[in-house]
Amino acid sequence: MSYPLNKLRSIEKSETPPGFAIIAPVSGDVHPLEVVGQPMFSSGILGEGVAIEMAGNKIVAPFDGLITQLPGSCGRIQLKATNGIKVLMVLAGQTDQLMGLGFNQLVGEKQTVIKGQTLLTFNLQQLHKLNNPTYCAVFVANAEQVGHIVYSAKKVTAAEDVLLTVMAKKKAT
Numbered sequence: 001m002s003y004p005l006n007k008l009r010s011i012e013k014s015e016t017p018p019g020f021a022i023i024a025p026v027s028g029d030v031h032p033l034e035v036v037g038q039p040m041f042s043s044g045i046l047g048e049g050v051a052i053e054m055a056g057n058k059i060v061a062p063f064d065g066l067i068t069q070l071p072g073s074c075g076r077i078q079l080k081a082t083n084g085i086k087v088l089m090v091l092a093g094q095t096d097q098l099m100g101l102g103f104n105q106l107v108g109e110k111q112t113v114i115k116g117q118t119l120l121t122f123n124l125q126q127l128h129k130l131n132n133p134t135y136c137a138v139f140v141a142n143a144e145q146v147g148h149i150v151y152s153a154k155k156v157t158a159a160e161d162v163l164l165t166v167m168a169k170k171k172a173t
Contacts (some may be wrong), residue, residue: 024156027056047139118160
């Protein structure tokens with residue numbers, strides 16, 4: 001498999017096609033992954049996605065699904081939808097070194113969640129004081145198995161706005 005996948009593109013909100021909607025897991029301004037400054041994010045290794053400059057204090061489920069990954073450090077969360085789409089949310093910075101300090105984990109691995117349900121809360125000011133970047137990168141972790149992915153929002157509110165839309169992969173005729 002070669003990276004990056006180049007399946008993600010920005011479109012005007014009025015052009016958003018039908019597909020699987022992934023709502024914003026955090027509130028804030030939406031940026032390309034390159035803004036985070038971590039090559040692993042922008043290389044495509046983790047999937048296709050965007051970065052949100054966090055403005056809130058919670059991460060919510062972007063769709064109904066199963067939590068497949070949520071370590072105690074709370075630095076990353078992976079969910080799988082019933083249709084097989086996997087989304088990985090990663091807090092940029094050294095959250096593993098915090099060992100969960102400043103985070104309140106409300107759910108656990110192998111737990112079923114509903115769209116908009118709060119997964120964890122955190123103290124954004126504490127992250128700022130520790131000079132931690134305050135970006136949440138949101139990836140479609142299995143982008144190679146899906147169709148194109150688009151985003152249109154420049155600013156999102158957690159649990160309200162669509163962040164990404166995943167279109168079904170076209171079948172060979």
